[in-house]
Amino acid sequence: MIKRGRESLPVLLVDDESTVLESAEAVLQGAGIESIELFEGGTTVMERMRHGPVGAVVLDLFMPNLSGTELLPMLVSGYPHVPVIIITAAQDVDIAVRCMKEGAFDYLVKPIDDKRFSITIRHALEVRSLKTQVDTLKHYLITDDLRHAHSFSGIISQSRKFRALFQYAEAVAPSPEPILISGETGVGKEKFAEALHHLSGLPGRFVQLNVAGLDETLFSDTLFGHRKGAFTGAHQNREGLVAQAVDGTLFLDEIGDLSMASQVKLLRLIQEQRYYPLGSDVAKNSRVRIICATNQNLDRSMLANQFRADLYYRLSVHQIQIPPLRDHKEDIPLLVRHFLEEAATSMHKKAPIVPGELITLLKNHSFPGNVRELRAMIYNALAVHRSGPYLSMESFRELFQKRQAEGDQAGRMDLDSGQNSLRILEQFPTLRNAEAILIREALRRAGGNQGTAALLLGISRVALNRRLTRLSTQPHWREFLNQTLLHGESPDDGSEAW
Structure with a gap:
């Protein structure tokens, strides 16, 4: 056996004539297939199969000692995932068809056209690769395993x-x-x-x-x-x-x-x-x-x-x-910690604690720039952070307020152009009801944190408190506010930190 090439799944060429092997090798190398092993006769092929994976086998039917007709069923039964291509003379086509029924991948009739030969081998390698992928995916579906997490x-x-x-x-x-x-x-x-x-x-x-x-x-x-x-x-x-x-x-x-x-x-x-x-x-x-x-x-x-x-x-x-990041927001805490530690190392600073309010705020952002945008936010926040155990929220508040101002401008442009950017419910809400709906949704998304809810609404914390005081006179709102603020409010000093 002669081995050439560096690829992990070689093509085995099996024939009793060395000139045929060398000619076939030259054709495949010319087509860019360089991992090839030559076998002059079939006696050592099965031993080679036991020593490592193989991409495909090209097998001459008639050889002394161990013929291709004898070797084929051994290969098919022992290594069904490896394609076997039969080489035969024109008068042996009936035998080749029987070989196909026994499990051969394809057959080629001598004299073999070089282009068809290389295309057939490439096709066999593709099928071999697809079988491996299907087997691997089946394994993952059954075991939920991850072999190379690193x-x-x-x-x-x-x-x-x-x-x-x-x-x-x-x-x-x-x-x-x-x-x-x-x-x-x-x-x-x-x-x-x-x-x-x-x-x-x-x-x-x-x-x-x-x-x-x-x-x-x-x-x-x-x-x-x-x-x-x-x-x-x-x-x-x-x-x-x-x-x-x-x-x-x-x-x-x-x-x-x-x-x-x-x-x-x-x-x-x-x-x-x-x-x-x-x-x-x-x-x-x-x-x-x-x-x-x-x-x-x-x-x-x-x-x-x-x-x-x-x-x-x-x-x-x-x-x-x-x-996009908006479809896996559960990763935001993990990403924030990673980027904060990464930024702290690059800036030679100590990584501060992340306020719980920040994670809530970030989870309510759409992140058009995805993970790259989040990384830029964290790096900027640490760069302007001066002192204190908790990461300053100031740079985030300024950024979100700027984005909201841009959104307001876009909304005004929609109104100016006559486009209706808000889907109105079938029963038109009053202005007071619409305000109540927005405040309730902002508090829900903010986990009850009034500072974050105010930022989402584009108003100050004091303005939100005034509206909540007015709404608290309504019985159903009083119950909602008591439950939401009792269980969800995060103090502004960042003591409820992530």
């Missing part, structure tokens, strides 16, 4: 939604197929891409590129590199990112902004796994795993003819949709 250490979450994403990431990370990560700005798409690279076990580098704003020429030069003299100013050869990420991961961010011409080039790179540096007519094999990310809706972009459908389906073999 790979996600850069993603701070205890949410069930994120645990499910972690499990899915573990299942698809070893696959050579592209992965599409989508989500709003600031949700952590780059962190997920880094985790996927770590989980893949690839020995190469993690190389990233933001493709937004790159024209066709710059995109080609950045990814594929150029040869000396390819264009004015090309004084020497330069390797592109595809070469720099060999046996590793190439992460392309903002893929939804890629120009149509560049989309064609990326599609060819993925389909053919070959590329041409600028100024060269010699193709180079691509040995990278591609991960893409976008904050756009690519389905909508396809309908608008702004994104190629064929590229989308190539990129989205595996998809990870990261939820």
Whole structure:
């Protein structure tokens, strides 16, 4: 047995003629499949199968000592998840069909077309990978296990939604197929891409590129590199990112902004796994795993003819949709503590205690900038914090008041344009009732904390107290206020801290 290549799931070529083995190996290497093991005869194949995972087996039917017809049922029964491709002569097609019924993945008739041979092997490897992913996902559904939690250490979450994403990431990370990560700005798409690279076990580098704003020429030069003299100013050869990420991961961010011409080039790179540096007519094999990310809706972009459908389906073999922070607000306390400790270390300060009022306030914010916005808030708050055991609320109050003023301005613009931005109930409420409804909802969201409720309403604490005093004359309001303020009020000094 001769072993070549570094990939974890090799292709086993089994034939009794060394010239056939070397020819088949050359074809596969030319197609970018480099992990290959050669077996001159079938006597040692089963022993090799017991020593580690295999991607696929290419098996000649007629060999001395142990023929392919004898070896096939042993492989199918012992390793049903490994595709076996039968090689046969034209007059043996009936035998090949019987082999298919016995569990062979496919068969090829000699003389074999090089392109069909490489496509068949690649298809078999894809099926093998998908079977592994399905088995892994079944395991997670049954056990709720997470095998490599340390790979996600850069993603701070205890949410069930994120645990499910972690499990899915573990299942698809070893696959050579592209992965599409989508989500709003600031949700952590780059962190997920880094985790996927770590989980893949690839020995190469993690190389990233933001493709937004790159024209066709710059995109080609950045990814594929150029040869000396390819264009004015090309004084020497330069390797592109595809070469720099060999046996590793190439992460392309903002893929939804890629120009149509560049989309064609990326599609060819993925389909053919070959590329041409600028100024060269010699193709180079691509040995990278591609991960893409976008904050756009690519389905909508396809309908608008702004994104190629064929590229989308190539990129989205595996998809990870990261939820916005407003959909996993249970992580806010954990994130606040993490960012506060991180900021304190970078600023050489002692991390103060987080007031309980702050967590309530943050959970009532929509976070259009997601985790990145929360991180900026915490860093800014610590930067202006001067003294005292509790983190100052002042910077947060100022920020939320500014946002509310912007919201009021947007509301006035809606009214000026004649748009109705408020859905009125079927029974039109009086102004007094509408005020009572808003105050009640603000207190509910604030957990009874009057300071936070006043901030949500855009009024002062004193103004809210006046309204509560007036409302307390109504019996049903008196009962509600007693219950809410008795169990939910947090003192302003931050003594009820998280």
